[in-house]
Amino acid sequence: MSDSGNWRERAATQTRLAFGQALLELGARDPRTVVVSADTQDLLGIRPFIERFRERFIEMGIAEQNAIGVAAGLATTGMRPYVCAYAPFISARSMEQVRNDVAYARQRVVIGAAASGISLGVAGGTHHSLEDLALMRSFPNMTVIVPADIEEAYQATLATQDIDGPVYLRLGGRVEEPTVTDPAVPFRCGKARVLRPGNDVAILACGAMVSLAVQTSDDLRAAGIDARVINVSSIKPLDRETILAAAVETRRIVTAEEHHLTGGLGGAVAELLSVEHPTRMRMIGMPDAFASIGPTVKVREKYGMSAAAIERACRELLDAR
Amino acid sequence: MSESRAELLTRLERAAQQIRRDVFRALRAGGGGHVGGSCSAADILSALYFHRMRVRPQEPEWPDRDRFVLSKGHANAALGAVLAQAGFIDPAILDRFYHFDSPFGMHPDIKMAGIEMCTGALGHGLAIATGMALGARMQKQAFHTFVMIGDGELHEGSNWEAALAASHYRLANLTAIIDFNKIAQSGRLTELVGLDPMADKWRAFGWEVREIDGHDMGAVVDALDSLPFHGERPSAIVAHTVKGKGVSFAEDTYLWHSNNVTDEVYARAMAELGAR
Numbered sequence: 001m002s003d004s005g006n007w008r009e010r011a012a013t014q015t016r017l018a019f020g021q022a023l024l025e026l027g028a029r030d031p032r033t034v035v036v037s038a039d040t041q042d043l044l045g046i047r048p049f050i051e052r053f054r055e056r057f058i059e060m061g062i063a064e065q066n067a068i069g070v071a072a073g074l075a076t077t078g079m080r081p082y083v084c085a086y087a088p089f090i091s092a093r094s095m096e097q098v099r100n101d102v103a104y105a106r107q108r109v110v111i112g113a114a115a116s117g118i119s120l121g122v123a124g125g126t127h128h129s130l131e132d133l134a135l136m137r138s139f140p141n142m143t144v145i146v147p148a149d150i151e152e153a154y155q156a157t158l159a160t161q162d163i164d165g166p167v168y169l170r171l172g173g174r175v176e177e178p179t180v181t182d183p184a185v186p187f188r189c190g191k192a193r194v195l196r197p198g199n200d201v202a203i204l205a206c207g208a209m210v211s212l213a214v215q216t217s218d219d220l221r222a223a224g225i226d227a228r229v230i231n232v233s234s235i236k237p238l239d240r241e242t243i244l245a246a247a248v249e250t251r252r253i254v255t256a257e258e259h260h261l262t263g264g265l266g267g268a269v270a271e272l273l274s275v276e277h278p279t280r281m282r283m284i285g286m287p288d289a290f291a292s293i294g295p296t297v298k299v300r301e302k303y304g305m306s307a308a309a310i311e312r313a314c315r316e317l318l319d320a321r
Numbered sequence: 322m323s324e325s326r327a328e329l330l331t332r333l334e335r336a337a338q339q340i341r342r343d344v345f346r347a348l349r350a351g352g353g354g355h356v357g358g359s360c361s362a363a364d365i366l367s368a369l370y371f372h373r374m375r376v377r378p379q380e381p382e383w384p385d386r387d388r389f390v391l392s393k394g395h396a397n398a399a400l401g402a403v404l405a406q407a408g409f410i411d412p413a414i415l416d417r418f419y420h421f422d423s424p425f426g427m428h429p430d431i432k433m434a435g436i437e438m439c440t441g442a443l444g445h446g447l448a449i450a451t452g453m454a455l456g457a458r459m460q461k462q463a464f465h466t467f468v469m470i471g472d473g474e475l476h477e478g479s480n481w482e483a484a485l486a487a488s489h490y491r492l493a494n495l496t497a498i499i500d501f502n503k504i505a506q507s508g509r510l511t512e513l514v515g516l517d518p519m520a521d522k523w524r525a526f527g528w529e530v531r532e533i534d535g536h537d538m539g540a541v542v543d544a545l546d547s548l549p550f551h552g553e554r555p556s557a558i559v560a561h562t563v564k565g566k567g568v569s570f571a572e573d574t575y576l577w578h579s580n581n582v583t584d585e586v587y588a589r590a591m592a593e594l595g596a597r
Contacts, residue, residue: 034459058455058490066448066482073452076437078384079459081452096442097479101449105431105439 007154010045013178015153016114016171020045022157023082023112027053030161032080036060038067043114044084044171064094071109072101080161081109087116087170091132102166103139110160110167117208117258118291119173121299125290134263136168137236143189144236146170146257146265148210149179152233155187163189170207175296178211181231192239198226201314202246202253206232206265209256209284209305216310227314238268240276247279252317256284256310258300280320282313329372330538336406337367337538338594341567343402343415345582345590351398351419353581354427356571357564358471359399361502364536365560366403369467373545378408381434387464388437388453392446393471393500394428395579401425401433409435444477446470447497451487454495454555465548469498473505475516481526488527493549496556497528500535502564506578523557535560568593 007021026033027049034056035049041059050057060067064085071081083090090113091098102109113132120127136144143163147153153171160167180195181187195210196217205213210231217227228250230242247253253273255266266283273279284304291299300306324332340363348354370376374387391400398418405412410425410433417423424433428441437453440446450468457464470480487495501519503510510516520530529551533540541560550556564578565571568590571580582590 056459060482060486063482063486065444065479066451066486069445069448069479069483070452070455070486072438073449073454074456074459075452076388076449077453077456077460077462079456097445097448100439100442101445 008150011150011154013150013176014172014174015147015150015177016043016173017045018150018153019112019114019157019169019171020049022154023049024052025158026161027056030080032078034058034074034079034081036067036071036081036083038062038064038083038085038090040084040086040114043086044112046084064089065097068094068097068109069101072097072105072107075107075109083109083111085111085113087113087129087132088127091129091135095135098136099139103141106141106165108165110169112169112171114171115173116170117172118296118299119175121294121296124293128291130260130286130291131263132170133235133257133259133265134267137263137268141165142236143167144170145189146206146233146235148207148231148233149177149181151179151183152181152187156233159187159189172208173296175208177208180211180214187233190234190237190239192230192232192234192242194228194230194242196227196229198228199249200226200252201317202228202230202250203256203310203314204230204232204243204246204253204265204269205256206235208258212307212310213256215307216314219307219311220314225314225318232265235265235268238272240272243269243272244277247273247277251279253279253281254284254310254313254317255281256305258305259285261285261287280317282317284310284313330542333367333371333538333542336371337364338567339406340367340399340402342591342594343405344398345587345594347398347401347415347418347425348582349584349587350416353579354398354418355395355579356568356577356582357504358393358396358500358502358578360566360568360571361535361562361564362396362399362469362500363566364538365469365498365500365541366399368538368541368545370403370407372542374467375464376407378435381409385462385464388450388466390437390440390446390450390466390468391429392440392468393443393474394441397427397429397441400429404435443471443474444479447480447483447487450495451483451492454487454492455490457494466495467498469500472499472501472503472516472519473510473513475499476514484523484526484528487555491553492555493552496548496558498558498560500562501559502562504564504573504575504578506575508575520559523559527554528557529554530557530559532559532561535562536566
């Protein structure tokens with residue numbers, strides 16, 4: 001075992017750093033673990049891995065297409081590559097390599113995609129990643145996971161060991177991601193976790209929106225409204241059972257994600273419910289526009305990715321009864 | 322007992338002609354396909370599979386096998402032909418080119434024995450081969466990785482990302498073979514976007530380069546036998562070839578990059594390629 005005891009401190013409330021800490025643990029567990037960087041050594045906190053397992057680290061430089069292609073080639077030889085990259089670049093620029101070399105050829109490549117959503121708010125639309133879930137989710141064979149906090153990011157990264165196929169792990173940036181999941185309840189790929197009970201409305205959230213959903217639920221409870229909160233970290237495969245149960249039991253679904261309203265969590269839930277159990281929905285996320293430049297939280301708020309907006313959506317559904 | 326050089330070259334040349342005949346066999350079954358790039362690659366494929374590469378057709382997943390990635394995947398008919406001749410696949414598969422639910426389509430697919438990676442979207446193979454060579458080094462395996470790249474394919478910038486990385490990591494266990502037939506789908510490269518000086522580009526990227534006539538079997542064998550060209554650099558073989566080589570009506574023209582292969586075309590091709 002590695003000296004993983006202090007990983008929480010080193011992850012500093014950021015999922016991107018928890019990923020790097022989990023790689024250190026995976027490196028110790030499995031000699032086939034190899035880390036591929038696209039000039040992202042600090043972004044994903046992998047310097048401890050590099051120090052400890054230098055012979056299993058490959059720096060590719062600022063070349064995302066090459067990073068994915070090389071990772072696919074490594075995987076064919078039996079290695080277990082983890083590609084560390086910026087979400088906006090690895091999902092869009094190297095999308096063809098992800099589709100052909102990784103998804104179509106079904107290679108066990110794990111992509112750690114940091115700085116997703118509008119975590120690089122001040123960097124502008126060129127650096128926002130608001131379509132990556134739609135892109136990655138559309139490929140057969142892909143598993144798509146959005147951890148809500150460092151506990152889940154760490155567990156999900158370890159869990160990739162048992163996923164027989166490619167994985168896209170969507171990670172945050174430098175914005176604090178409060179802990180909302182219970183480390184004692186283990187992450188399971190394809191399983192959504194209920195964080196707050198309630199039968200009046202259900203909020204299905206992923207990533208940074210989960211803590212806002214929890215806050216919303218706690219606020220609503222004071223007003224006598226029981227809002228179930230479900231952390232849907234596994235976008236693909238989707239936990240149909242838990243989501244359908246929420247639709248049947250609450251009859252009102254709000255989805256919340258830091259992603260375009262096209263093709264992400266809300267889209268996935270709507271695809272399921274419209275066929276299996278049509279349910280009134282509201283969707284929180286980025287509308288069909290490129291986001292403004294600015295600090296992440298302010299940009300989120302501008303486009304309705306806030307606890308206040310989630311609460312409004314819940315109340316609208318309740319008023320529509 | 323041992324094969325003389327003359328016998329070796331004759332054997333490989335015959336095998337290359339068999340590849341060309343089998344390309345037309347497959348293309349007739351499929352109604353057409355990539356004649357030009359399949360025929361330009363045939364001699365090199367023959368020397369790789371029947372002389373240089375250590376492979377076990379009956380054990381295609383043998384971990385220590387040499388790897389071959391056909392980055393110019395549109396020449397898959399030639400790859401299927403060599404795999405059939407080597408015994409990786411049943412030659413009857415050649416008659417199922419393009420057919421419904423066949424493992425043998427326009428581009429390589431790992432569903433078929435002997436295929437290392439799904440390629441054909443251009444500019445992917447060199448990165449994949451670089452990963453294979455790195456994997457060999459990490460796991461202390463002795464296999465060599467070969468990747469064949471089309472010349473027009475080198476317009477794709479991803480190749481040059483991989484070329485940088487392979488030389489940075491001193492991958493002497495990696496060889497790129499450029500099938501330099503000078504013609505792409507729409508015409509001559511000099512009239513599209515030129516690639517000369519080809520060898521100098523690879524040298525500038527840190528590769529050890531040899532230029533050969535890709536249809537001179539002696540030169541092909543000598544180059545493959547000299548690998549690696551340098552103990553700490555990846556090797557590049559710039560093979561000057563003729564698109565459509567061996568079939569006069571298809572030689573050196575973009576019109577036969579891909580075209581229909583009717584029974585009549587097949588008969589004309591076979592007459593030139595001569596059953597032996």
